Amino acid sequence: MRFADVIGNKTAADALLTMADxxxxxxxxxxxENEGCGALPLALAYIQYLNCSNPHDxxxxxxxxxxxxxxxxxxxxxxxxxxxxxxxxxxxxxxxSESYIKYWRELVLANxxxxxxxxxxxxGIESKSGLIAVAEARHIISxxxxxxxxxxxxAVIFYLPxxxxxxxxxxxxxxxxxxxxxxxxxxxxxxPEKVLQTIFSRCQSLRVLxxxxxxxxxxxxxxxxxxxxxxxxxxELFSDLMNSIVSRDLYAxxxxxxxxxxLESREKQKGFCTFAGECIRKIFMLQQKLQQIADIPxxxxxxxxxxxxxxxKKFCSKTITNIEKVSYMIDRNVNSKILFCDLVNRxxxxx
Ligand SMILES: [Zn+2]
Numbered sequence: 001m002r003f004a005d006v007i008g009n010k011t012a013a014d015a016l017l018t019m020a021d022x023x024x025x026x027x028x029x030x031x032x033e034n035e036g037c038g039a040l041p042l043a044l045a046y047i048q049y050l051n052c053s054n055p056h057d058x059x060x061x062x063x064x065x066x067x068x069x070x071x072x073x074x075x076x077x078x079x080x081x082x083x084x085x086x087x088x089x090x091x092x093x094x095x096x097s098e099s100y101i102k103y104w105r106e107l108v109l110a111n112x113x114x115x116x117x118x119x120x121x122x123x124g125i126e127s128k129s130g131l132i133a134v135a136e137a138r139h140i141i142s143x144x145x146x147x148x149x150x151x152x153x154x155a156v157i158f159y160l161p162x163x164x165x166x167x168x169x170x171x172x173x174x175x176x177x178x179x180x181x182x183x184x185x186x187x188x189x190x191x192p193e194k195v196l197q198t199i200f201s202r203c204q205s206l207r208v209l210x211x212x213x214x215x216x217x218x219x220x221x222x223x224x225x226x227x228x229x230x231x232x233x234x235x236e237l238f239s240d241l242m243n244s245i246v247s248r249d250l251y252a253x254x255x256x257x258x259x260x261x262x263l264e265s266r267e268k269q270k271g272f273c274t275f276a277g278e279c280i281r282k283i284f285m286l287q288q289k290l291q292q293i294a295d296i297p298x299x300x301x302x303x304x305x306x307x308x309x310x311x312x313k314k315f316c317s318k319t320i321t322n323i324e325k326v327s328y329m330i331d332r333n334v335n336s337k338i339l340f341c342d343l344v345n346r347x348x349x350x351x
């Protein structure tokens with residue numbers, strides 16, 4: 001991916017270019033973003049630029065062997081780490097990112113603006129949490145200890161370091177602190193406060209800003225058709241639910257809850273919980289007068305600003321906690337009709 005193909009984030013791209021051109025390449029960086037704002041495309045463009053044999057006009061050439069390998073995500077010196085778990089798509093008992101690399105490539109090549117839930121779906125672990133376990137650290141350390149295949153930079157793009165446990169971080173720490181020559185770590189996080197301090201403190205951070213409305217529309221247009229259909233379906237359910245709640249129609253609100261409970265699978269029900277959590281976050285952002293970082297598409301502005309006006313101050317925080325509980329209980333096979341009926345009731349009472 002070239003910088004020219006990255007949507008938005010011109011300032012961050014310029015900062016990375018300046019760093020690369022000056023030769024003062026930070027060996028560990030933490031990119032933090034709201035999910036789906038393009039930290040991964042930026043990281044890919046940056047590494048591609050660093051390793052390009054003929055960069056010009058502030059971008060990689062897109063044509064040299066290194067650029068071509070990067071375009072297919074098969075550059076031998078560029079490694080990817082992301083949260084995984086055991087699942088039907090691998091027979092590995094202690095899977096690492098390498099076990100799922102084929103699915104990772106397919107996902108990133110189709111749409112590098114994917115969300116965490118898309119990754120879980122792509123690697124077939126929708127019903128589990130992804131983790132970055134110690135086996136991953138061992139694997140990366142051994143890969144980085146080898147001499148680079150090409151003469152450019154070795155790089156590790158570490159997606160969601162907040163999913164790494166202490167043991168993994170401890171293993172990696174020395175490598176991050178004193179990496180082999182011409183090695184770059186890029187950590188991409190959605191929750192910098194959850195990244196272990198030992199790692200965080202060793203990284204130079206870069207804020208990847210929320211996208212503008214036009215940029216959000218461009219990103220959404222890249223999503224596969226079935227994802228857009230699901231988005232529309234969830235949005236309709238969520239807005240019906242919220243409209244019933246603020247207009248004090250408990251019966252209609254409970255009906256929406258029933259519809260969510262009858263979504264075809266537990267994964268879909270959890271998917272709705274994640275979606276609703278994001279929507280509530282947007283309402284909260286508007287209430288805090290932070291609309292510039294709320295990532296609200298233009299056609300949804302009227303809905304969200306009405307909700308921000310009509311919902312009370314504590315509604316958002318209480319509801320997010322309640323939604324997280326429901327998501328947790330779905331995993332524990334609690335009857336979903338009861339869960340969503342209870343959730344709707346609580347939302348109705350706390351609005
Ligand atoms: Zn090139």
